[in-house]
Amino acid sequence: MSDVVLRTNAIPIYGFLSYIMGVIPAAERAVTPKILDCGAGGPLPPLALFAQQGFEAIGIDISDEQLERSRQFCSDRKISVEFRKADMRQIPFDANTFDYVYEHYSMCHLDHAGAVQAVSEMLRVLKPGGMAFIGVISTDSWPSTLFGKEHRTGEFVGAEGAHTQVTHSLWKDVESDQLVAAWEVVDKEKRINYLRDMAAEVSIETWMDLLRESPQGSSAEEWRAAYPQRQDYYRYVHTYYYLKKPIVG
Numbered sequence: 611m612s613d614v615v616l617r618t619n620a621i622p623i624y625g626f627l628s629y630i631m632g633v634i635p636a637a638e639r640a641v642t643p644k645i646l647d648c649g650a651g652g653p654l655p656p657l658a659l660f661a662q663q664g665f666e667a668i669g670i671d672i673s674d675e676q677l678e679r680s681r682q683f684c685s686d687r688k689i690s691v692e693f694r695k696a697d698m699r700q701i702p703f704d705a706n707t708f709d710y711v712y713e714h715y716s717m718c719h720l721d722h723a724g725a726v727q728a729v730s731e732m733l734r735v736l737k738p739g740g741m742a743f744i745g746v747i748s749t750d751s752w753p754s755t756l757f758g759k760e761h762r763t764g765e766f767v768g769a770e771g772a773h774t775q776v777t778h779s780l781w782k783d784v785e786s787d788q789l790v791a792a793w794e795v796v797d798k799e800k801r802i803n804y805l806r807d808m809a810a811e812v813s814i815e816t817w818m819d820l821l822r823e824s825p826q827g828s829s830a831e832e833w834r835a836a837y838p839q840r841q842d843y844y845r846y847v848h849t850y851y852y853l854k855k856p857i858v859g
C-alpha cells in the first residue's frame with residue numbers, strides 16, 4: 611500500500627474510510643463492500659485505496675483522458691478497480707446496488723442543478739442504510755474570483771490548469787443542507803485550507819481590487835491597512851457530508 615500516495619485527496623478519503631472501518635460495527639459491514647466513486651478519474655484515483663482495503667471498487671468519470679490516467683495508475687500497481695465512462699447525473703447502475711458512494715472534488719464542477727441530479731442519482735444507486743461521502747465548495751471560500759466569473763449565482767466559470775472554461779459551484783450552508791435534505795446527515799465537516807503562498811504574491815493593486823468583496827465591508831483605508839494580513843483572508847473552504855440513505859418502513 612505504501613506507493614499509493616493520495617496526496618491532495620488523502621484527508622477526505624481517509625476520513626470516509628476510517629468512518630466505514632472504525633465507526634460502523636464490523637457485523638454491519640458487507641464482507642466485500644461495493645463502492646462507487648463519482649468522478650473517479652485522474653492520476654491518483656481514490657478508489658485504489660478502497661480496493662486495497664478489500665472493497666469491490668467501481669468508478670465513473672465523464673472524461674476519457676482522466677479514465678486513462680486512473681486505469682494506468684491501477685494497472686501499474688496491479689490494483690483491481692473497474693472504471694467506466696459515465697455522467698454522475700445519470701449513473702448507469704440499478705437502484706440499491708452499492709454499499710457506499712464517494713465523491714470528492716468532482717461534483718463541484720457541475721452547476722447547482724446538475725449537483726441536485728447527481729446527489730439524487732447517488733441516493734438511488736445506494737442500498738438502504740448505505741453511506742455516501744460528498745463535498746461541496748462553501749461560499750466561505752475567499753475571494754470568489756479564485757473560481758473565475760460568476761455566471762449565475764454561486765456558479766463560476768474560469769481557467770484551471772490547461773482548461774479555460776472550468777465550472778465551480780459554491781454553496782451557502784443552507785443551500786448544501788437542502789441538497790442533502792433527503793438523506794440522514796451522519797456527520798458534517800468544514801475544512802479550511804489557507805492559500806498562503808498564493809496570497810503572499812498578491813500585489814497591493816490586486817488587493818485593492820478585491821475591496822468590493824471584502825468580507826466585513828471595510829472602507830478603502832481599512833482594506834489597504836489589512837494588506838499585510840492578506841494571507842489570513844485567502845481560503846478554500848469545503849463542506850463535507852457523511853450521509854446515510856434512510857431505511858424506509
Ligand SMILES: C[S@@+](CC[C@H](N)C(=O)[O-])C[C@H]1O[C@@H](n2cnc3c(N)ncnc32)[C@H](O)[C@@H]1O
Nearest residue numbers: 649651652671672673676697698714715716719
Ligand atoms: C478535479 S478531478 C477529481 C478527480 C478525483 N475525484 C480525485 O479526487 O482525484 C474532477 C473529475 O470529475 C470528472 N467529472 C466532471 N464532471 C463529471 C460528470 N458529470 N460525471 C462524471 N465525472 C465528472 C472530471 O472528468 C474529473 O476527472
